[in-house]
Amino acid sequence: MVWPSSCPVCGRLAVRVCPDCLKSLSGLxxxxxxxxxxxxxxxxxxxxxxxRSISTYGGVNRDVVHAMKYSNGRSIALMMGELMAKTLPRPDVDFLVPTPLHNHSGREYNQAALIAGGASRVWKIPVENCLRWAAGSRNQASKGGRDERELPDDAMKSSDKIRGRRVLLVDDVCTTGNTLLAARKALSRARAETVGAMVWSRRI
Ligand SMILES: [Zn+2]
Ligand SMILES: [Zn+2]
Structure with missing residues (x-):
């Protein structure tokens, strides 16, 4: 399937999404x-x-998130992160920590890491990719999907390099919150303090 290269909001051709159109989706x-x-x-x-989130997941925003995740939408993810950092209060943390892609997902990039990268540019807070899904957790959650079921306590793992640090979790969409909660558990086991989370949009 070839995704048409046009802005899902205004239809303008040859752009993934216009910066102004993306901005118009935020503000909630x-x-x-x-x-x-x-x-x-x-x-x-x-x-x-x-x-915290700055938009809701639905309508044309759903198309934008889909384009961001599945249609070579790296630039959209970076723009989302920048917008989030420009509109949300700067957290007092050592690192921004994105939720990880599932093992064997086959995806070329982790949109949460790119969103964190966009925010990092504005806030000057480094990104730390310290989280991994535990082996076998693959079928227990679909990241950002509708079937994000309750996860076991050890669904995710964190490396020890964030030990004693304060972190903000970053993801694209919060549906049930289970992915973020699994991430916080993993960070807690690694002795890091999760002061909060931010996502581009929440499902209402
Ligand atoms: Zn547009
Ligand atoms: Zn509650």
Whole structure:
């Protein structure tokens, strides 16, 4: 399948998405509990992971996210990260940590890492790709997909190089929050402190 090279928002040809069109999709600010989706602070999960997003997942934004992930959309991911960093408060952390691609996913690039890279350019906070899915976890979650089921505690692993560091998790879309929560568990086992998460869009 050949994805047409045109902006999913305005239809302009020969661009993946126009910077202004991408910006028009953002501007809805959410600060929510990754455990249950309620606005933060959440009474049910006072120590829950707090996630920020600047758009909702649906309509034309879904097309943009799809183009970003599957249609050589590296530049879109970088632009998303830059926009997020320009609109969200700069976190007091040592590293931005993207959620990993699944093992054997066959994908050429990790969109979460590129989003983190875009934010890194603006915030001057380094990206650390320290997370991996544990072997065998492949079929238990589809990253950013609809079937993101509850994950075992050890679904993800982190290298020890972030030991004692403060980090912000980065992903493209938050659906159930289970991927982010698995990432936080892995970081916690590696003795890193996850101060929060940010995603381009949340599913409502
Ligand atoms: Zn456009
Ligand atoms: Zn909650």
């Amino acid at each position: 600010f959410f600060r929510f509990c990754a455990e249950c989706g309620h606005d933060a602070p959440c009474a049910l999960h006072p120590d829950g992971l707090i996630c």
